[in-house]
Amino acid sequence: MGLARPDLRPDPSLSRAEMEGLQRDIAAAATFEDDHGLDPAAVAVEEATSLADGLPPARDGAQERLGTGDEGSADTTPDPDGPTVVGVDQAFLTDRDGDRPDAAVSAAVAFRAGTVVEYASATTPLSIPYVPGLLAFREGEPILAALDALDADPDLLICDGSGRIHFREAGLATHVGVLRDVPSVGVAKSLLCGEPDEPTVERPEGWRTPVRADDAVTTAEPGTVIGHAFQSRQYPNSKRVNPLYVSPGHRVSAATAVEFVAALCAGYKLPKPTRLADAYADTVKRDAD
DNA sequence: GCGACAG
DNA sequence: ATCTTGTCGC
Incomplete structure (x- = not known):
């Protein structure tokens, strides 16, 4: 699958002003409404049961297909032809004294019927x-490279970062979603801009509140709902967990974006596709040492 | 000029 | 994001 919008692909030599201009074009090309035909319940992952949450062995190849789910058991509604949800995340190799060039290890993990069906990764030199x-x-480019290494065709992308919650409504999730024209959702661990309707501290699991555009969002009317703060996990006692900031990337509404994430967290702070992509990127990175 | 700012 | 061990709590 190639780029749906090659005209919006950034040139590595763009000036900062040109990058910002391109983001306005990307935001204009984005759809912040539901256009995916997916039911959040159909992409849900199994709730955390025990300690069975391991990773597959990281092999030499850039990708690896799994014939049968190797984690958990698809006991509920094992729909083999259901939608494919893909989580993407990255790990970085930093340049310590010119040993090796800066590079990003991008990982893409595909889920179907709540279980992993494929792992893929790509290592890309970093310049920006x-x-x-x-x-x-x-x-963006490193993530697209990992998606290229994936055989599965994503019906929904879960990105680590903002989507519409962005100064120009064109965060990472929107960028990738628009370039590939794939429904996407952004999941950030901290808030880039915008203002939650209510204070987010010490909220119970499942709690959510709209995040509205403020003056920092230059492309939207102040007050526009651009995402949600979502308490995906909370402990009864002791330490408190910070909420996630979920926003539409492309072809998903703000309300549905939170529903997708809620269906994918399964008792953990982060969506399972994101957790496994994060872990897989780390595994590939370690193997590179 | 200062602040504030995903990963 | 990354540099890093143990440790407290469910």
Whole structure:
């Protein structure tokens, strides 16, 4: 599957102003409404049962297909032809004294009927530094490379970062979703911009509140709902867990984006596709040492 | 000029 | 994001 919008693909030599202009074009091409035909219940993963949450062995190849689910058991509604949800995340190799070039290890983990069906990864040299608001220019290409290494065709992408919760409504999830024209959702662990309707501290599991555009969001009317703060996990006692900030990437509404994430967290803070992609990227990274 | 800012 | 061991709690 190639790019749906090659005209919106960033050139590595863009100036900052040009990157921001491209983000406005990407936001204009994005759809923040439901256009996927997916039912959150159909993408749900099994609730955490025991300690059976392992990873497969990281092999030399860039990808690996699994014939049968190797984690958990698809006892409820084992629909082999159900929608494919893909989680993407990255690990980084930093340049300690010129030993090796800076690089990103991107991992994509595909789920169907609540279980893993494929792992893929790609290692990409990094040139652009991290700049708040321009994350997609650093991580977008590496993520697309990992998706290229995946045989599965994603029906929904779960990205680690913001989507519509962004200065120009074009965060990482929106960037990747629009370029591939795949429904996508952004899941961030901290808030880039916007204002939650209510304070988010010490909320019970399952709690959520809208995040509205504030003055920092230059492309939306102030007050527009651009995402949600969502308490995916909380402990009865002791330490408190921070909420997630969920926002539409492309072809998903703010309300449905939270429903997808709620169906994918299964008792953990992060969606399972994200957790496994994170762990797989780390595994591949370690093997590179 | 300062603040504030996903990963 | 990354540099890093143990440790407290469910």
